[in-house]
Amino acid sequence: xxxxxxxxGIAPRLALACPQCSAEARFESLYGDLPLPVLLADDMGGTxxxxxxxxxxxxxxxxxxxxxxxxxxxxxxxxxxGETLWGFDRAMMAEILAYLGAGPDRDKVxxxxxxxxRLLRLPKPFLAAKARETLVAKIEALxxxx
Numbered sequence: 228x229x230x231x232x233x234x235x236g237i238a239p240r241l242a243l244a245c246p247q248c249s250a251e252a253r254f255e256s257l258y259g260d261l262p263l264p265v266l267l268a269d270d271m272g273g274t275x276x277x278x279x280x281x282x283x284x285x286x287x288x289x290x291x292x293x294x295x296x297x298x299x300x301x302x303x304x305x306x307x308x309g310e311t312l313w314g315f316d317r318a319m320m321a322e323i324l325a326y327l328g329a330g331p332d333r334d335k336v337x338x339x340x341x342x343x344x345r346l347l348r349l350p351k352p353f354l355a356a357k358a359r360e361t362l363v364a365k366i367e368a369l370x371x372x373x
Contacts (some may be wrong), residue, residue, distance in 0.1 A: 250286035319369025
């Protein structure tokens with residue numbers, strides 16, 4: 228169900244879990260500001276999708292090219308009732324927290340967010356009133372871990 232987030236692709240700069248030490252690592256696309264995945268011509272006259280970029284981790288020093296497995300490698304992600312809630316980075320997850328925690332003022336929070344379109348496309352299980360307390364606590368814990 229998290230496919231709804233994809234809308235027009237994924238941000239070219241992401242916070243990923245470092246494959247070496249599990250700390251937050253920075254990923255930057257090899258294709259500048261184009262949303263991921265990028266459609267490229269292949270050697271056979273067709274096309275292929277590329278998630279290539281540069282991954283660097285300040286904790287362990289990892290610095291290499293990397294193909295993203297999104298959203299499995301997202302650093303800011305959590306599970307709720309079999310669904311994955313993810314953010315491109317800390318700022319997006321903080322916006323999701325503000326949006327989910329806003330209750331009746333949710334539309335006002337969304338309109339003022341740089342992630343307004345993504346917030347509008349959050350899957351319904353995350354938007355239910357009965358999910359609010361649990362999700363807010365989980366997101367707060369996620370944001371406090373670093």
